[in-house]
Amino acid sequence: MSKDAISIGLSVAIVSxxxxxxxxxxxxxxxxxxxxxxxPFDPAHHRTxxxxxxxxxxxxxxxxxxxxxxxxxxxxRGRHLPAPGLRSDRAARVVSVxxxxxxxxxxxxxxxxxxxxxxxxxxxxxxxxxxxxxxxSVILPALKKFTKGAEGAQSEARRARVRLCFGDGLPWxxxxxxxxxxxxxxxxLVEEYFRDSGxxxxxxxxxxxxxxxxxxxxxxxxxxxxxxxxxxxxxxELMAPVFTLLELQRTVEALAGLKLHKQNFRRLVAEQGLxxxxxxFSTPARGRPAELFxxxxxxxxxxPAPGLRxxxxx
Amino acid sequence: MSKDAISIGLSVAIVSxxxxxxxxxxxxxxxxxxxxxxxPFDPAHHRTxxxxxxxxxxxxxxxxxxxxxxxxxxxxRGRHLPAPGLRSDRAARVVSVxxxxxxxxxxxxxxxxxxxxxxxxxxxxxxxxxxxxxxxSVILPALKKFTKGAEGAQSEARRARVRLCFGDGLPWxxxxxxxxxxxxxxxxLVEEYFRDSGxxxxxxxxxxxxxxxxxxxxxxxxxxxxxxxxxxxxxxELMAPVFTLLELQRTVEALAGLKLHKQNFRRLVAEQGLxxxxxxFSTPARGRPAELFxxxxxxxxxxPAPGLRxxxxx
DNA sequence: AGACTTTATACTCATTTCGAGTATAAATGT
DNA sequence: ACATTTATACTCGAAATGAGTATAAAGTCT
Numbered sequence: 001m002s003k004d005a006i007s008i009g010l011s012v013a014i015v016s017x018x019x020x021x022x023x024x025x026x027x028x029x030x031x032x033x034x035x036x037x038x039x040p041f042d043p044a045h046h047r048t049x050x051x052x053x054x055x056x057x058x059x060x061x062x063x064x065x066x067x068x069x070x071x072x073x074x075x076x077r078g079r080h081l082p083a084p085g086l087r088s089d090r091a092a093r094v095v096s097v098x099x100x101x102x103x104x105x106x107x108x109x110x111x112x113x114x115x116x117x118x119x120x121x122x123x124x125x126x127x128x129x130x131x132x133x134x135x136x137s138v139i140l141p142a143l144k145k146f147t148k149g150a151e152g153a154q155s156e157a158r159r160a161r162v163r164l165c166f167g168d169g170l171p172w173x174x175x176x177x178x179x180x181x182x183x184x185x186x187x188x189l190v191e192e193y194f195r196d197s198g199x200x201x202x203x204x205x206x207x208x209x210x211x212x213x214x215x216x217x218x219x220x221x222x223x224x225x226x227x228x229x230x231x232x233x234x235x236x237e238l239m240a241p242v243f244t245l246l247e248l249q250r251t252v253e254a255l256a257g258l259k260l261h262k263q264n265f266r267r268l269v270a271e272q273g274l275x276x277x278x279x280x281f282s283t284p285a286r287g288r289p290a291e292l293f294x295x296x297x298x299x300x301x302x303x304p305a306p307g308l309r310x311x312x313x314x
Numbered sequence: 315m316s317k318d319a320i321s322i323g324l325s326v327a328i329v330s331x332x333x334x335x336x337x338x339x340x341x342x343x344x345x346x347x348x349x350x351x352x353x354p355f356d357p358a359h360h361r362t363x364x365x366x367x368x369x370x371x372x373x374x375x376x377x378x379x380x381x382x383x384x385x386x387x388x389x390x391r392g393r394h395l396p397a398p399g400l401r402s403d404r405a406a407r408v409v410s411v412x413x414x415x416x417x418x419x420x421x422x423x424x425x426x427x428x429x430x431x432x433x434x435x436x437x438x439x440x441x442x443x444x445x446x447x448x449x450x451s452v453i454l455p456a457l458k459k460f461t462k463g464a465e466g467a468q469s470e471a472r473r474a475r476v477r478l479c480f481g482d483g484l485p486w487x488x489x490x491x492x493x494x495x496x497x498x499x500x501x502x503l504v505e506e507y508f509r510d511s512g513x514x515x516x517x518x519x520x521x522x523x524x525x526x527x528x529x530x531x532x533x534x535x536x537x538x539x540x541x542x543x544x545x546x547x548x549x550x551e552l553m554a555p556v557f558t559l560l561e562l563q564r565t566v567e568a569l570a571g572l573k574l575h576k577q578n579f580r581r582l583v584a585e586q587g588l589x590x591x592x593x594x595f596s597t598p599a600r601g602r603p604a605e606l607f608x609x610x611x612x613x614x615x616x617x618p619a620p621g622l623r624x625x626x627x628x
Numbered sequence: 629a630g631a632c633t634t635t636a637t638a639c640t641c642a643t644t645t646c647g648a649g650t651a652t653a654a655a656t657g658t
Numbered sequence: 659a660c661a662t663t664t665a666t667a668c669t670c671g672a673a674a675t676g677a678g679t680a681t682a683a684a685g686t687c688t
Contacts, residue, residue: 604664
């Protein structure tokens with residue numbers, strides 16, 4: 001009579017940038033795979049999904065969430081294990097709601113958790129030093145095999161997907177993080193922790209694994225953030241109160257995984273009125289000191305959709 | 315020992331455009347408020363959230379979902395009633411996952427459901443005939459009251475929100491559908507069906523009410539669709555196999571709630587290679603016949619992010 | 629001190645895109 | 659014939675974009 005229970009898992013990719021390294025907060029339990037801060041939604045105590053999330057994160061990492069945004073709700077059977085602690089006859093199906101949170105890097109105490117560079121999980125996503133060699137040497141050959149592993153129309157569909165995600169003719173679209181991850185997942189090229197690695201060894205396992213669907217959530221987070229950069233001033237959530245324009249540029253580049261044209265970046269930021277000079281200057285080890293700027297919070301009230309169009313790669 | 319149960323509600327805004335009227339499929343039970351097709355996710359029988367949704371929609375409307383996209387997951391207490399049929403001591407908390415689906419208008423049999431023009435629920439969102447008079451005559455005065463109903467900083471924050479949503483200095487942003495709805499909701503200017511209408515009569519109730527949070531989901535759907543138009547060729551999901559450029563333009567205008575510049579729209583569509591001529595022509599009642607075009611599905615394989623930038627209003 | 633390195637910042641320039649028109653063509657109805 | 663309606667081609671200036679060059683301000687090296 002009683003239906004199978006449902007449990008709602010709340011997971012969050014908490015992102016910050018240290019120097020030029022975009023990072024995500026992971027819970028590192030020894031011997032286990034990296035996991036995002038995670039906990040079940042408890043309708044008796046949580047007024048909203050987001051407040052439930054805040055509570056879990058607070059408990060697990062002693063961390064106060066600032067800017068937070070819901071990403072997606074995943075409900076696929078087979079990409080999650082039942083939550084522990086339930087009697088097996090009533091094993092709950094887990095539906096997973098993913099979030100993105102942004103924060104300034106605080107070296108503060110975050111017990112049992114660590115900042116990890118996100119490109120460790122997605123090494124093919126960092127194009128700041130040019131196209132990652134692994135795409136041509138590992139990914140494309142393996143995907144070619146995957147394409148050939150299907151018949152007729154399905155093979156054609158796979159070929160088209162490969163081309164859109166990694167293709168040579170097309171320009172790199174830094175926002176297609178999730179599409180690329182899903183393609184690699186279906187091709188068996190990324191392994192996650194819950195999966196029976198029966199086929200392991202046959203194909204290269206790309207990037208570091210995570211627990212359950214956490215890497216999928218992280219991919220969604222990166223994609224969303226890369227998109228949002230361009231039409232909302234979200235970068236400033238990641239910056240110190242004052243910063244040089246180059247620091248701002250490096251942060252954007254770190255997130256987008258691209259190099260940008262310096263002079264044009266500066267022009268863009270200035271024209272948009274996103275930023276105002278403080279009259280103070282940095283004291284660099286080498287080179288001319290740069291003026292320190294601060295974010296003009298007022299733009300949020302003035303302009304409807306301010307952001308940093310990235311322009312093309314340099 | 316047993317926690318409060320959670321139930322996951324799946325709701326979908328199925329959108330089509332008939333002529334120049336963007337419409338949504340609603341279940342009209344007599345005496346009750348309009349509702350979107352809706353049903354609980356059943357983990358025992360549904361492999362994914364989306365397949366569960368498809369099943370419910372099939373049952374309720376005999377309708378096959380085509381293009382479908384997840385919108386958002388709402389979990390707020392107080393914007394939903396417990397699902398019926400559960401004993402009250404275990405009343406389930408409902409978490410609501412909203413979807414958007416697009417379809418060509420089929421006058422086919424959709425029992426117990428009807429197509430409704432979506433501007434009936436959001437009359438302030440249709441600017442094709444210029445700024446709706448109700449904004450200045452009803453909405454802004456009521457929001458002014460709402461602003462004054464708060465103290466100091468909160469009042470200031472409300473004023474800023476009003477300005478961003480409906481403000482005079484700023485250009486109309488057709489994508490802020492959800493922000494505007496939420497503002498009106500908080501100001502008590504829209505009533506929904508489950509709410510105790512204690513304060514009714516004090517303030518104007520704008521637009522037609524819907525069940526629970528269904529109007530919120532519809533607002534999210536409209537906002538998402540208006541945004542997506544610009545960078546993905548989703549309009550074509552709503553068009554007949556062949557169409558004139560003016561029909562295409564009228565459809566886009568209906569969705570965006572804006573008038574567009576005809577010559578520039580045509581230039582855009584042509585340059586983007588989204589469309590190809592069939593060599594055949596329409597036979598209009600009046601005026602010169604227009605060439606019939608079809609969507610070039612290939613662009614999905616060629617170009618990474620095709621869409622119809624709208625430009626500004628005419 | 630003067631040359632050289634490093635980073636910051638100002639300014640230029642050609643190309644493309646965008647918004648808003650004008651001009652002309654092809655149908656119908658009176 | 660001519661007014662009306664809709665389609666489609668073409669123009670033109672303003673703004674945005676991509677890719678520079680030029681110059682300034684610091685420190686280091688000899």
